Amino acid sequence: MVTTRPALSPETASDTLQELWVFPIAPEVCNLACTHCLYAASPQRKNSYRLTEDDLTDLFTQLAALGATPHLLFTGGEPTLHPALYDFFEQAERRGYTFQLHTNGTRIHAEEAARLARLPHLKKVQVSLEGPTPALHDQVMGAGLYQRTLRAIDELRSRDVPVTIAVTPMESNQEGFTEIEQLAREKGAELVRILLYDLGAATANGLKPATTVPPQRGKDMILMCDKGVAYSEGQYFPCPILVKDPESILGTSVRDAISPAARERVREIKSRKSECAVCLKGST
Numbered sequence: 001m002v003t004t005r006p007a008l009s010p011e012t013a014s015d016t017l018q019e020l021w022v023f024p025i026a027p028e029v030c031n032l033a034c035t036h037c038l039y040a041a042s043p044q045r046k047n048s049y050r051l052t053e054d055d056l057t058d059l060f061t062q063l064a065a066l067g068a069t070p071h072l073l074f075t076g077g078e079p080t081l082h083p084a085l086y087d088f089f090e091q092a093e094r095r096g097y098t099f100q101l102h103t104n105g106t107r108i109h110a111e112e113a114a115r116l117a118r119l120p121h122l123k124k125v126q127v128s129l130e131g132p133t134p135a136l137h138d139q140v141m142g143a144g145l146y147q148r149t150l151r152a153i154d155e156l157r158s159r160d161v162p163v164t165i166a167v168t169p170m171e172s173n174q175e176g177f178t179e180i181e182q183l184a185r186e187k188g189a190e191l192v193r194i195l196l197y198d199l200g201a202a203t204a205n206g207l208k209p210a211t212t213v214p215p216q217r218g219k220d221m222i223l224m225c226d227k228g229v230a231y232s233e234g235q236y237f238p239c240p241i242l243v244k245d246p247e248s249i250l251g252t253s254v255r256d257a258i259s260p261a262a263r264e265r266v267r268e269i270k271s272r273k274s275e276c277a278v279c280l281k282g283s284t
């Protein structure tokens with residue numbers, strides 16, 4: 001069940017703006033080409049957008065003006081491809097913002113894990129794992145990647161970095177869901193289920209959501225667009241799902257994105273977008 005809560009607004013941002021998704025690079029830029037990627041990201045996709053230190057400083061200035069300290073979610077694409085990513089983390093640290101990193105894990109080695117372990121405001125590293133075996137994982141992520149992903153999880157966990165394993169239950173990997181739950185327990189990692197959206201590579205590859213894995217429901221489930229906004233390529237969006245949708249641009253500032261006019265836009269978006277129907281159904 002989806003919980004309703006006070007609407008985002010500039011006046012209440014200190015309470016209601018809980019999350020800010022940040023794309024350090026364009027969503028379609030990645031070192032992998034996963035079959036279910038909603039941005040159809042791949043190494044072949046070219047986009048020169050890069051978040052700058054000045055962009056991030058401006059973002060923090062805006063948040064301070066609103067009195068808001070949302071949790072920051074650095075995502076992509078593959079955010080570790082940004083050469084200044086750890087500088088961004090240091091800035092978040094200095095300013096006292098909590099944050100997390102979403103990654104495919106393939107670029108997390110011992111050195112990166114050690115750097116991440118030295119960041120007290122880093123609340124989790126979310127690593128995509130699409131199956132408990134090489135066969136199931138690699139069919140989604142790419143050949144030979146299962147071992148690299150597990151290595152990243154082990155490097156992080158051995159340094160007590162909190163890890164969340166993210167799995168997208170699909171027809172193609174649902175047979176491994178019980179095993180992946182077990183694997184997450186063994187690694188001391190949380191497990192989160194990601195919804196499959198009919199977008200990007202998932203559409204091109206005709207992927208279907210799992211039929212045997214029950215949806216992840218919680219009595220306090222809150223839609224991303226009801227507790228935060230996403231920032232990508234200089235603009236704000238209701239959530240990370242819609243950051244490549246020109247119809248979903250909410251403006252060029254945090255204040256724009258949580259204004260009453262923008263919230264009315266989000267209500268309208270939610271009433272007609274098929275992606276929103278997936279969220280509102282709350283099932284994969």
Ligand code: SF4
Nearest residue numbers: 225238239275276279
């Ligand atoms: S896809 Fe729609 S319902 Fe889901 S979080 Fe984004 S705006 Fe909200």
